[in-house]
Amino acid sequence: MSDPKTPAPAAPVTGPGSPQDVPPLPGSQPIDPATLPRSIRDELEAPDPAAIDTASAELKDGINRCPKCGSTEIRHKPGTDLLVCLYCRNEWDGARVEEAFGLGEGLRDLRGTVIASGARDIAADAASLMSFKCTACGAEVTINTESTMTARCHWCRHVFGINEQIANGAVPDAVLPFHIRKDDAVARIRQFVDKRRMFALKAFKEQFTPENVVGVYLPYMIVDGNAGADIAGKGEIKTREYTRGTGNDKKTYYDADIYQIERHVDFTVDDLPLESSAERGDLDTRVNTNNIINTILPFDTKNAVKWNASYLVGFTSEKRNRDVEHLRPRLEDQLLSIARAQVESSTSRYDRGVRWEQERLQVHGTRWVSMYLPVWLYSYHQPGRNGGLLHYIAVNGRTGETMGSVPVQQWKLLTAALTVGTFIEGIVLWILAASS
Amino acid sequence: MSDDNGLWLLALGPTGATALYWALYRYYRNTDKSHAFERETAVDAQPVTGSDRKVDEIKGTRASRISGENGRAYRTRVQRVRGDTG
Numbered sequence: 001m002s003d004p005k006t007p008a009p010a011a012p013v014t015g016p017g018s019p020q021d022v023p024p025l026p027g028s029q030p031i032d033p034a035t036l037p038r039s040i041r042d043e044l045e046a047p048d049p050a051a052i053d054t055a056s057a058e059l060k061d062g063i064n065r066c067p068k069c070g071s072t073e074i075r076h077k078p079g080t081d082l083l084v085c086l087y088c089r090n091e092w093d094g095a096r097v098e099e100a101f102g103l104g105e106g107l108r109d110l111r112g113t114v115i116a117s118g119a120r121d122i123a124a125d126a127a128s129l130m131s132f133k134c135t136a137c138g139a140e141v142t143i144n145t146e147s148t149m150t151a152r153c154h155w156c157r158h159v160f161g162i163n164e165q166i167a168n169g170a171v172p173d174a175v176l177p178f179h180i181r182k183d184d185a186v187a188r189i190r191q192f193v194d195k196r197r198m199f200a201l202k203a204f205k206e207q208f209t210p211e212n213v214v215g216v217y218l219p220y221m222i223v224d225g226n227a228g229a230d231i232a233g234k235g236e237i238k239t240r241e242y243t244r245g246t247g248n249d250k251k252t253y254y255d256a257d258i259y260q261i262e263r264h265v266d267f268t269v270d271d272l273p274l275e276s277s278a279e280r281g282d283l284d285t286r287v288n289t290n291n292i293i294n295t296i297l298p299f300d301t302k303n304a305v306k307w308n309a310s311y312l313v314g315f316t317s318e319k320r321n322r323d324v325e326h327l328r329p330r331l332e333d334q335l336l337s338i339a340r341a342q343v344e345s346s347t348s349r350y351d352r353g354v355r356w357e358q359e360r361l362q363v364h365g366t367r368w369v370s371m372y373l374p375v376w377l378y379s380y381h382q383p384g385r386n387g388g389l390l391h392y393i394a395v396n397g398r399t400g401e402t403m404g405s406v407p408v409q410q411w412k413l414l415t416a417a418l419t420v421g422t423f424i425e426g427i428v429l430w431i432l433a434a435s436s
Numbered sequence: 437m438s439d440d441n442g443l444w445l446l447a448l449g450p451t452g453a454t455a456l457y458w459a460l461y462r463y464y465r466n467t468d469k470s471h472a473f474e475r476e477t478a479v480d481a482q483p484v485t486g487s488d489r490k491v492d493e494i495k496g497t498r499a500s501r502i503s504g505e506n507g508r509a510y511r512t513r514v515q516r517v518r519g520d521t522g
Contacts, residue, residue: 107480196464233514236502239493253496263486270478273471285467297471333513334473340510341474346484347507352500354507360517406464413460421453428445 064161064310066090072159074310078181081303083310094305097174103224103369104302107268110226110365113324118173118307119221119370121323128170128319132160145170146319149312161309169219169276169320172370174304177311178215178397185376185395186210188402192393199416201407204380204391215397217312217372218293219320221276221327222301224367228266229339230360235259235350256352263343271301272334274327276320276370281330289392289405296396296403299373303398307372317372324368336361374398382407474510 033041064074066085073086082091098104101116128145137156143149149170150161162171180188189210197205240255275281275294283291305311336359347354374397382389393404462468506512 199460199464230517234491234502235488236494251498252500253498254500255495256493256497257490258492258494260489260491261486262488263484265481265484267479267481270480272473272477283470285465289465291470292466294471295466295469297473298476333511336513336516337510338474338477338479342479342481343484343486344507344510346486350502350507353502353505355502355504356506356514358515358517359513403466403469405466408461408464413457416460417453417457420456421449424452425446425449428448432445 064159064308067092074159075313076177076311079179081177081179081305083308094175094177094308094311096302097304097306097369098302100306101173101369103367104270107224107226107270110224110268110367112365114365114367115324116173116367116369118171119324119368121325122169122321130162130170134158134160147316149309149317159310159313161312169370170317172219172307172320172372174222174369175217175307175311175372176299176301176304176374176398178315178374178376180374180376180395180397180400182213182215182376184400185213185215185397188395188400189213189376189378189393189404192402192404193406196406199408199413201382201409204382204407207380210378210393213376213378213395215315216375216377217315217317218280218375219276219318220273220371220373221320221322221324222304222369222371223269223272223274223327223331225269225272225331225335225363226365227269227335227339228264228362228364229336230262230264230362231340231343231356232260232262232358233354233356235261235347235354236352237350238352254352259350261347261350261354263346265339265342267339267342269335269338271298272331273297273299273301273371273373274330274334276322276327277318278321278326280318281322281327287386287389289390292392292403292405293375293377293394296375296394296399296401299396299398301371301373304371312372315374320370331366332361332363335363378404380407 065072066074066088068090069085069088071085071087074083075086076082077084077091082093084091130143130145132141132143133139134141134153134156136158137153139153139155141151141153141160143151143160143162145162150159152159193200193208193210236256236258238254238256241252243250243252245251275290279288280290280293282288283294285291339361340356340359376395376397378393380391382391389407391405391407393402393406395402506514
């Protein structure tokens with residue numbers, strides 16, 4: 001059957017309300033907002049989400065040149081935040097974003113959502129394969145931003161880096177260069193595993209080669225927040241403790257006062273890191289070991305420098321695929337946890353404990369900056385059901401904090417547990433036999 | 437010693453075996469670890485304010501702690517009141 005209804009009329013091509021109209025002055029409204037209800041007026045008059053522009057115009061063509069000699073052979077000098085020119089040995093420092101964009105100040109006055117330009121939403125159609133025209137010779141160079149941010153032009157040997165903040169989320173606002181060198185990371189991983197050898201999976205021990213560790217820049221959102229929280233619940237104070245009955249029937253009883261407790265705390269958080277990759281943010285320990293990488297947080301993000309792809313030469317990177325709005329529930333969850341931790345000391349008089357029943361969070365303001373943070377990753381794939389499990393051993397590329405997941409040889413662990421259990425049971429039986 | 441206590445002791449073997457298994461498993465696999473953001477983030481908090489009001493009393497309970505205690509379980513979410521967010 002055909003639809004008898006006619007299609008909705010198209011938007012007028014001419015006349016009032018069409019693009020043919022002379023556009024209104026910027027900031028002007030067709031209706032005076034003062035005459036509107038308050039809630040609508042607030043929405044109309046709300047300021048645009050403020051953004052901090054962290055793009056570097058001087059690096060836009062993709063070629064990072066040494067400021068002294070103009071060569072593109074630039075490397076990150078290991079163990080420092082310096083860049084070094086391999087041609088003339090000139091060394092220079094990236095600008096710290098903390099000071100350059102004032103990220104450490106004004107937390108108390110933070111209102112609304114402030115998003116740095118590298119943390120903006122990822123465009124749905126943005127491709128991860130980027131093609132560049134070499135400004136030195138004109139050849140086309142392709143870079144897959146899923147894992148690399150630099151490439152060499154195969155014709156003229158210039159080194160390229162992606163510095164333009166393209167809408168695919170690959171270029172962050174800031175980068176924190178590696179400080180821990182590879183040998184150091186290898187030594188830390190070896191030490192970590194050496195303490196966990198007895199029950200480790202045999203295949204893992206045989207294939208253990210910590211020299212295969214790779215340096216990866218992982219994407220994070222570094223969030224500053226200004227929030228307040230209200231928490232309400234019950235607390236109990238013991239007033240009397242007594243026993244009733246005699247002999248084997250002796251039982252302890254308690255009397256207690258019940259209080260209704262309400263707490264409010266206003267607080268600011270500085271540099272809370274959140275994984276901005278969907279895979280890394282999934283901390284389900286049944287199917288992955290991403291909690292290992294989560295554990296080596298935090299980083300000294302105060303020392304992060306302005307983005308420059310030359311820091312990533314020789315390292316791989318993972319691309320951000322999460323926007324601010326995706327991460328907001330996780331942020332609110334963590335802010336509530338922080339609030340609960342903050343009020344705990346104010347409930348110490350409740351010696352029978354506290355049961356929180358309701359909580360409310362008011363986020364006054366947040367500031368989001370995207371960053372690449374350095375992680376040394378060693379991985380081992382344990383075969384098994386559903387594709388097995390990828391075990392990580394991760395070393396924080398700045399602080400050296402090490403955490404890992406070592407696969408266990410189940411039968412060994414079970415045997416040990418059963419042996420000890422049997423031994424304890426034997427002692428118990430012996431005691432029982434002796435006392436009866 | 438009474439028979440009661442003796443039977444209770446028998447559970448020590450299986451309990452010990454399970455506890456050892458879990459302790460070792462966690463030591464190797466570290467499944468219980470995550471970023472301790474409550475402690476490791478720079479938090480600047482204003483003094484906590486609030487009220488405490490006695491609402492009831494209980495007599496003769498056998499429980500030594502409040503039921504459903506979660507004062508230290510910071511990450512356990514309770515009923516979220518959505519209000520006017522700033």
